[in-house]
Amino acid sequence: MKESILDAVGTPLVSVRSPEGATVAAKVEAFNPGGSAKDRPALAMVEAAEEAGELEPGDRIVEPTSGNTGIGLAVVAAARGYDCTIVMPESKSPERRRLMAAYGADLELVSGEMESARERADRLTEADEDAVQLGQFENPANAEAHYRTTAEEILDQVEGREVDALVAGVGTGGTITGTASRLLEAFPDMTVVAVEPEENPVLSTGESGDDDYQGMGPGFVSDLLDTDLLDEVETVALADAEAECRRLAREEGILVGQSAGAASVASYRVAERIAAPDLDCPEGPEDWRETAATDGGAERGRDDCPLVVTVFPDSGERYLSTGLFE
Numbered sequence: 299m300k301e302s303i304l305d306a307v308g309t310p311l312v313s314v315r316s317p318e319g320a321t322v323a324a325k326v327e328a329f330n331p332g333g334s335a336k337d338r339p340a341l342a343m344v345e346a347a348e349e350a351g352e353l354e355p356g357d358r359i360v361e362p363t364s365g366n367t368g369i370g371l372a373v374v375a376a377a378r379g380y381d382c383t384i385v386m387p388e389s390k391s392p393e394r395r396r397l398m399a400a401y402g403a404d405l406e407l408v409s410g411e412m413e414s415a416r417e418r419a420d421r422l423t424e425a426d427e428d429a430v431q432l433g434q435f436e437n438p439a440n441a442e443a444h445y446r447t448t449a450e451e452i453l454d455q456v457e458g459r460e461v462d463a464l465v466a467g468v469g470t471g472g473t474i475t476g477t478a479s480r481l482l483e484a485f486p487d488m489t490v491v492a493v494e495p496e497e498n499p500v501l502s503t504g505e506s507g508d509d510d511y512q513g514m515g516p517g518f519v520s521d522l523l524d525t526d527l528l529d530e531v532e533t534v535a536l537a538d539a540e541a542e543c544r545r546l547a548r549e550e551g552i553l554v555g556q557s558a559g560a561a562s563v564a565s566y567r568v569a570e571r572i573a574a575p576d577l578d579c580p581e582g583p584e585d586w587r588e589t590a591a592t593d594g595g596a597e598r599g600r601d602d603c604p605l606v607v608t609v610f611p612d613s614g615e616r617y618l619s620t621g622l623f624e
């Protein structure tokens with residue numbers, strides 16, 4: 299039995315469609331209590347603020363967010379007894395608003411994008427002495443959460459296989475920075491691939507643009523993103539990401555949001571580039587386990603079979619009203 303819902307953070311690593319001679323596996327983050335990867339940084343940032351004496355009973359958490367961090371913080375605030383105000387661009391899906399309200403958070407909607415939400419949140423924090431902003435774009439606890447949890451879970455879940463590439467969408471950069479830092483300690487030759495909107499390719503071109511992704515591609519390079527870790531950047535058009543969401547749902551029974559669709563498209567491309575179809579790679583996890591048990595994997599070149607790990611940040615349920623699955 300868990301003491302609190304917050305002790306239930308953690309997700310499965312699931313093998314998904316892969317080219318011949320390679321495996322792509324995804325952390326399906328919708329399994330977290332608040333339904334996204336953002337439960338991890340939300341909890342870690344609250345714990346860090348509590349430990350630093352910055353957040354005390356009766357305080358109010360104020361945060362500008364495109365949605366998932368808000369839901370994660372609303373979950374943590376409810377479980378830990380804090381008030382919570384989320385400032386969000388009105389362009390984000392209504393499911394997000396309703397979820398935050400369901401957890402008891404107050405909502406401030408702003409016109410414009412994340413910059414406007416950040417300005418409004420700063421004003422709210424200045425005006426209320428009990429208000430604390432956790433600052434997901436600068437807060438090191440955001441990336442640390444992925445270093446300590448997402449990456450550790452992956453290390454356990456690959457069951458001894460070497461990870462050849464990590465592919466992840468970038469918003470604050472917390473997921474890719476934290477997860478890559480830890481995995482590189484175990485697999486120093488691993489390639490780190492960032493994913494961003496084709497319509498807003500700040501990392502690949504330095505130029506921002508307009509995109510309709512929710513959560514990925516903030517339009518600037520976040521302070522938290524350690525660009526030195528990145529070997530490559532893949533851009534994915536929203537239409538391709540959404541088509542992949544529909545395919546994942548219909549062919550694999552995995553219901554995920556837009557940035558997961560983009561991560562899946564990019565992971566397949568990376569896997570195609572490093573695939574080794576000539577190796578007799580075991581097919582599914584069961585086959586892998588058997589091979590490892592019988593010949594230690596050496597005979598079939600088990601250790602050379604390429605593995606790409608990616609992160610599916612949230613559930614497709616969060617996008618139903620956008621028509622994504624129609």
Ligand SMILES: Cc1ncc(COP(=O)(O)O)c(C=O)c1O
Pocket residue numbers: 336364365366367467468469470471472473474512513514555557558611612
């Ligand atoms: C749906 C979705 N995808 C991707 C991301 C990017 O994750 P990170 O902020 O860790 O870079 C976020 C972040 O909010 C998100 O909500």
